[in-house]
Amino acid sequence: MSHLLPPLKPIPLKERLSILFVSKGQLDVLDGAFVLVDKTGVRKHIPIGGVACLMLEVGTRISHAAVRLAAQVGTLLVWVGEAGVRFYSAGQPGGARSDRLLYQAALALDENARLKVVRAMYKRRFGEEPPQRRSVEQLRGIEGARVRETYKLLARKFGVEWKRRDYDVDAWSGGDLPNRCLSAATSCLYGISEAAVLAAGYAPAVGFIHTGKPLSFVYDVADIYKFETVVPVAFQVAARAPDNPEQMVRLQCRDVFRKTRLLERIIPDIEDILAAGELSPPQPNPDQLEPAIPNPESLGDPGHRG
Numbered sequence: 612m613s614h615l616l617p618p619l620k621p622i623p624l625k626e627r628l629s630i631l632f633v634s635k636g637q638l639d640v641l642d643g644a645f646v647l648v649d650k651t652g653v654r655k656h657i658p659i660g661g662v663a664c665l666m667l668e669v670g671t672r673i674s675h676a677a678v679r680l681a682a683q684v685g686t687l688l689v690w691v692g693e694a695g696v697r698f699y700s701a702g703q704p705g706g707a708r709s710d711r712l713l714y715q716a717a718l719a720l721d722e723n724a725r726l727k728v729v730r731a732m733y734k735r736r737f738g739e740e741p742p743q744r745r746s747v748e749q750l751r752g753i754e755g756a757r758v759r760e761t762y763k764l765l766a767r768k769f770g771v772e773w774k775r776r777d778y779d780v781d782a783w784s785g786g787d788l789p790n791r792c793l794s795a796a797t798s799c800l801y802g803i804s805e806a807a808v809l810a811a812g813y814a815p816a817v818g819f820i821h822t823g824k825p826l827s828f829v830y831d832v833a834d835i836y837k838f839e840t841v842v843p844v845a846f847q848v849a850a851r852a853p854d855n856p857e858q859m860v861r862l863q864c865r866d867v868f869r870k871t872r873l874l875e876r877i878i879p880d881i882e883d884i885l886a887a888g889e890l891s892p893p894q895p896n897p898d899q900l901e902p903a904i905p906n907p908e909s910l911g912d913p914g915h916r917g
Contacts, residue, residue, distance in 0.1 A: 621685035621911025624810045625875040627663045629803045629868040632861060634668035640676040660684035663810075663874060664802040666691050678702060685915040687806040691798065698798065698826075701805060708812035708914055714892040715817050715828070715885065724888035728819045731887035735880060736835045751820060761838055769843075769850040788856060789849040795857040796841035797833070799864040801826065804833040807877035812914030832881060840867050878912060 636647040636654055645659035659665070659680060664687045667673065673688070681688050681702065688702035718724045726747055733741040733750055737757065741750055759775075766773030771789050786794075808815050808829055818827025820834070844863045853859050868874065 621683075621810075621915040622660055624663055624685075624807055624878060624912050625872075627661050627874060628658075629662075629865055629874055630664045630666060630799055630861075631657065631662050632666045632668055633657075633671055635670035636672075638667070638671065638673040638677045640674065640680050645677060645680055659686050662686050663806040664689060666798075666802060668692070685810060685911050687802070687809060689802050689805070698801070703809060710892060710895075711812035711913070712814050712817075714890070715813050717890055717893055718885060718888040719817050719819055721888070721890060724890050725819055728884060728888045731884045732820065732831060732835060735884060736838075747820070754820075758838075761842070765843060765846045769846040771846050771849045788852060789846065792845035792849045792856050792860050793842065795860040796845040796864055797837065799861055799868075800833045800837060800841045801829055803868065803874065804836075804877065805829045807874065808832060808881070810912035810914045811878045811881050812912075813881065832877065835880065835884075836871075836873060836877075840864070840871055840873060 633647060636649040638657075639646055639648055641648075641653065645657045646653050647655040647657060657665075665681065667688060667690050669692060678688065690699040690701070691697060692699065718728055729747050729750055730741050733754065736754075742753065745753070762773060762776060765771075766789065773789055774787070776793065777786075777790060805815055805826060813828060815826050815829045816824070818824075818831050821827040821830040824830070841860075841864050844867055845860055848856050848859050848863065851859075
């Protein structure tokens, strides 16, 4: 009867739940539904098409059918460590569109355009115009100083003892509580930022401030929202010192994402920031062939599969 069902169409990112964490179970598809199964049977049905990013923790297995369904509905699968604080791999749900990838690359390779994009990121992050006649390296230095000062101010506000941003992913339990909370919080933000970058049709690796990492552009985008969303949450939880701080951080980050309507904002903000580069998107060469079979119209975002 599956051939009688309408084709799956991705839901726009702005209408989705931000993230879900899954651990200790088998993710599979039963009767067309995405489910988490353990030794006791079906433990949870997951509305996979309405989730932007699914974080798979230690002890999770996933079937081929589940990966295929997640790709069809445009949900990013991210394999993470305990409490979501280590990133291992991600399954790309749609992939960069060639026109947007070429546009992004053209902006990143043009010195003047890149500087304009970085200045737009700075303005969006700090709410003010950056100093004039500064290079990208100089702006990065100014940003670093402001970030360090902001950490100190937030630590003072919430009554948290703060030394510096420092953690070792290979000795996680040995880190201090504020740094563990910050790492858990930023991992949540990176997950939905990557989902948004992919949904918009861009490449996570082609950054403007960050470079040399598979998620360079994701870090660029996430940094814009970090101090208005997840960093205050991390310090607030660290001040309480609960028994399971990473779990509390994740739950509060989810609530903050919903309250700030972050998923509605990221893709339009990406478009505005890249437009600051003042380059026109490149057009296909005249001798390139159009698709023999036109892509079907999709309800999802530009980077989702049709």
